[in-house]
Amino acid sequence: MEAAREAFWHIEYGWLIYLLGLLLLPLIGYTIYRRRRLWQIGKPEGRFEKGRIKAFVTGTIDILLHKRLLGIGAMPLSIGELYAGVMHLLIFGGILLLLLVTSLFALHEHVAAFLRGRPYLVVSLLGELGGVAVLSGIIMAAIRRYILRPERLDNSLDDAVVLISLFLLTITGFILEALRICATVPTPLWEERWSFAGFALAGVFGLGDASLLPWYQRIWWFHVIIFYGAIVYLCLSFSKLFHVIISPVNIFFRSLRPKGALAPIADLEEAETFGIANIEDFTWKQLLDLDACTSCGRCQASCPAYISGKTLSPKRLIQQMKIHMEEKFNNRMTIDRLLIGEVIAEEDIWSCTTCRACQEACPVFVEHIDKIIEMRRNLALTESRMPESVQLMVGNMFSRGHPWTGAQHMRLKGDWMAGLDLNILGKGRDTDTLLWVGCTGALTDRNAEVTISLVRILQNAEVNFAVWGAEEPCCGDPARRIGFEILFVEQAQQNIAFFQEHRVKKIITACPHCFNTMKNEYPQWGGVFEVLHHSQLLAQLLSSGKWKPTERQDRRRVTYHDSCYLGRYNDIFQEPREILHQLPQLDVIEMSRCGQRALCCGGGGGRIWMEEPVGTKINRIRTEEAVKSGSEVVVTACPFCLQMFDEGIRAKELDKTFKVMDLAEIVEENMTFFNGHDRGGTRFVASVPSGHDGV
Structure with missing residues (x-):
C-alpha cells in the first residue's frame, strides 16, 4: 500500500475550517480597507512610473533572499545582526514551506489525488523542515528578545502574543503528527521516518497506543482555534505581524528616484506654503511607510545622531508619526497636537545628518529622510524658523x-x-x-x-x-x-x-x-x-x-x-x-x-x-x-x-x-x-585651520 494521508483523519466536522476561513475573509478585507483609507488621506503621488515591474522583481528577490537582513552584497554584518537575519529567515522560510505543503495537500484533496507514495513522502519531509525552521527561529527570537535584549528592541505585549501564537501553532503541529503516528503505527515504519520530528516525538508518547486518539482530536481543534484566533487578533489590533502583507507592498512601491535625489517642490513659484506641517500633508506612500515599519530598530542602531546621544531616533520618529496618524484620523485625539514641535521635536528634525544609514538598514524600505527634509522645508520656508547657525x-x-x-x-x-x-x-x-x-x-x-x-x-x-x-x-x-x-x-x-x-x-x-x-x-x-x-x-x-x-x-x-x-x-x-x-x-x-x-x-x-x-x-x-x-x-x-x-x-x-x-x-x-615623473613625497603645505571651520 502506498504511503498517503487522509485530510481529516478521525476529525468530525472538519469542513468547519473552511467555513471559519470564509467568515474571516471579510474581517481581513475590512482591516486592509481601513488602513488603505488611512493612507488615502495623504496627498496623491504617482508610483506607477516606468521601472515598477523591475522594482517588483528586485523587491521579490530582496524579500526571498533577505538581502538586507543578511547583508548580501554589502560589508559583513556584526554577529548580532547576522543572528537576527538568520532568525528571521528561518521563520519566514519555514512559514513559506508550511504554506506550500498545506496548499499541496488542499490540491490533493479537492483537485487531483497526486500525493501518494514518494511525492507524499517528499512533501511530508518539506513540512517537517518548515516546522523545524519556524520553531528554531522562534526559539532564537525569544532568546534574543528576552535574554540578550538588544537596546534597539522594544518588548511589547504584541511581540509576546505573536511569538507565543507561532510557537503554539508549530509545537501543536508536531504533537499532532506524533499522535497520528502513535495511534496508527504499532511498529516503526520506514515511511513515517520522513516525518522525522513527529516520528521522534511519537517515540516519547509510545507507538501503537490507540488511547491517544481523543488527545489527537482535542489538540487538532486547539490548533485550529489558535490559528484563526491569531488572525482575529492580527486584524483587530493591527499587529506588527501584519507586516507580512504591508511590507511587500511598501517594497514594491519604494522610490525609484536616484538615491541621492530629493523630490522637488511642485509649483514652487506659486506655492503659498512649503514642506509638511500636518500628517495629512504627507503623500499616501509616506503614510504607507508608517504602517510598514515593524519597529525592528535597525535604523536606530545605524543612526549617527542616536549613537552619539542625540534625541533623534529614526525608529521613534516613524512610530510617533504612526501613532499620531491613527489618533488624528480615528478620532481618538483629545488635543490636536502639532506634528512639528509636539509629535516630532524640532531638535530631532535638525539633528539628522541625512547619511541614509537608516534607509539602507531598513529591510522594508521605509523612507525616513524625505520626511525629515519635508519638515525642514516647512520650518525654513514657511515658518522661517531655523537654528541660528543655519540662518x-x-x-x-x-x-x-x-x-x-x-x-x-x-x-x-x-x-x-x-x-x-x-x-x-x-x-x-x-x-x-x-x-x-x-x-x-x-x-x-x-x-x-x-x-x-x-x-x-x-x-x-x-x-x-x-x-x-x-x-x-x-x-x-x-x-x-x-x-x-x-x-x-x-x-x-x-x-x-x-x-x-x-x-x-x-x-x-x-x-x-x-x-x-x-x-x-x-x-x-x-x-x-x-x-x-x-x-x-x-x-x-x-x-x-x-x-x-x-x-x-x-x-x-x-x-x-x-x-x-x-x-x-x-x-x-x-x-x-x-x-x-x-x-x-x-x-x-x-x-x-x-x-x-x-x-x-x-x-x-x-x-x-x-x-x-x-x-x-x-x-x-x-x-x-x-x-x-x-x-x-x-x-x-x-x-x-x-x-x-x-x-x-x-x-x-x-x-x-x-x-x-x-x-x-x-x-x-x-x-x-606614465612619463616617468615620480611625485613621491612632494606635497603642497598650507596652514591648517585651528578651529571648527563651520561655526
Missing part, C-alpha cells in the same frame, strides 16, 4: 555665494589657483571637461591642499580640463539639505545655464556632495552631464596606465572612511579601495563599521555648519573608530569628512601620531606618471 549659513549663501563663515573664508575663491597655470573655462583652450572645485575645496586651507594635489595629478596625467575660476559659486547642496529649496533651485538653474553656455559635457569633482547634486539632482532641471568623482577618475587613470604606484621602502597602515554621499548614496565603495590596495607600501585596514554600514562623519545634511551641543560629537566617535582600527592614517574622499576628522584628531590631541589625508594626496605622494 547664518543661508545668509552667507545669499551674500557671499557660499556657506562658509569666518575671516579666512572672506578671501576669493581663486586664491588656491596661484602658480598652477590653470585653464579658465571660456578664457583659455577649448575643453568640454570642467574640474568643479566646490566651496570647501576652494575656501578652506586644508581642503585647498587636496584641490592642488588633484590639479597636479590631472596635469601630469595630461587630462585636458578647465576650472570655472574665482567666480565659481556653490552647487546648492547645503541649501537643499537644510530645506531652503528656493535658494537651491536658483543656484542649480544658474549653474546649469553656465555649463550649457560653455558646452560642458563632463564634470570632475572631489566633493561627493557636489558630485551627488550634479549627477542626481541637476537632471530635474534639465542639467544632464557626465559627472565623475575624483576617486572614479583616479581609478580610471590607474587602469589605463596614466600613472603607476611608486615603490617605496616605508610602509604605513591606513584605513578608508566611506563618505555617505559617495558610498550609500552612489554606491562608490570599491574604487577608492582598489587604488589603496594597488599602492604596495600601504597596509589597508577596515574599520569595524565600513562600506554600507560606515558611520557618518557628522557633517552631512548641513550639520557641518551647525552647533552640536547635545551628546558626543559624531566626528569624534568616528575618529576613535579610525584610531582603534590600528591604522596611522585615515583616508577620505570628501572635503567635509576631511574637515570633521581633522577637528576630531586635534580635539583628541592625536595630530602627532595620527593624520587624515584625502585620496588624491595619497595618490600624489605615491605615484609615478
